[in-house]
Amino acid sequence: MRLQGKTIGYFVAQEVEELEFWVPLMRLQEEGAKVISIGLSHEKIRGHHGLEITPDISIEEAPKADELDGLVIPGGWAPDKLRRSSGVLQLVREVHAQGKIIGSICHGGWVPISAGIVRGRRATGTSAIKDDITNAGGIWVNESALRDGNIVWGRVVADIPDFCRELVAALAEQK
Secondary structure, eight states, X not given: OTTTTOEEEEEOOTTBOHHHHXXXXXXXXXXXXXXXXXXXXXXXXXXXXXXXXXOSEEGGGOOOGGGOSEEEEXXXXXXXXXXXXXXXXHHHHHHHHTTXXXXXXXXXXXXXXXXXXXXXXXXXXXXXXXXXXXHTTOEEOOOSEEEETTEEEEOSGGGHHHHHHHHHHHHHXXX
């Protein structure tokens, strides 16, 4: 259990891609991490394919950056809602400033883009956000998963195993 004692914030909002939410979340738990799902509110949300998810806490109740070891941002249409929250963007910026791991898969890249932390970095995600990454000053790379500094990127649902391997490795290496 390589992530024993680590606490990971995991964003969730309406229309999240359920596989990009549940699979990495369970993989982090399997490695011993405490995972806290953070929603825009306490309200139950419906994922992209209809599954219901109730966040553990709202963004207003989210732990401070120094209380987290990392953050994860799944895809679907949830990131378009998450990036409109000043609280979400502030937490992402603070976690990033502390050099902690931020994982983003598929459309999840919209949140780091809106947080202004992509410039000069290699990044991936669904090809639908390629222009967004480029316009934010990032370097879009067509790879299943990659790490650039403290940000771990995953491309799409089919790449979840590669994303999980890279995410767990990055979190395990972090002091």
